[in-house]
């Protein structure tokens with residue numbers, strides 16, 4: 001399994017940067033996790049967009065999905081002139097209803113699947129939903145964030161957990177248990193950790209989540225452009241107890 005970081009900034013990118021987007025290539029499938037502004041441009045450095053199999057939008061905060069409008073045009077226009085370009089399967093939450101309805105209307109470009117419609121199992125009051133993308137099992141669990149948001153587990157030859165956006169939730173390390181890699185938001189430094197209450201993790205909590213999950217490696221992401229990366233890394237490593245990789249556009253990690 002290969003992870004390529006296409007964007008790692010939130011809620012806005014610095015000059016030349018992009019908001020969250022991660023290409024996961026596993027078992028012959030090309031899966032895009034989140035599609036923030038700048039992601040479609042960066043994607044094309046690594047993959048022809050026509051080769052995307054699936055896109056997962058974890059939640060409908062604009063910095064996680066607005067390039068879906070560009071992808072809609074890219075695929076939609078191709079499909080008017082070529083018979084060999086298929087709609088991309090798009091998994092996303094169906095709330096807020098107005099944002100969902102707009103995207104769901106782009107039937108020329110997307111086969112839309114609300115994540116909440118996937119079959120699920122309830123374990124200790126937590127619903128885990130599942131879908132197969134080729135030989136990859138994809139699991140979803142709702143996080144604790146102001147909008148309906150799903151953390152994602154991709155199980156192919158390797159196992160990748162992506163936190164999406166969330167504040168600390170005790171069930172997340174269990175959901176991520178045994179992941180070879182944890183890709184986790186690290187939104188606030190200790191100085192501003194009181195802000196985590198609005199629905200995010202601190203850098204240290206990102207480390208603690210990966211440690212509790214027994215993860216092989218932690219890739220920290222979702223950075224406020226104003227923060228110092230040395231501080232982010234040091235605080236995440238304090239939580240993880242091991243070296244932490246900081247996401248940046250173009251970072252590629254083999255997961256196994």
Ligand SMILES: [Zn+2]
Nearest residue numbers: 059061145165
């Ligand atoms: Zn968010």
Ligand SMILES: [Zn+2]
Nearest residue numbers: 010061063165
């Ligand atoms: Zn975010």
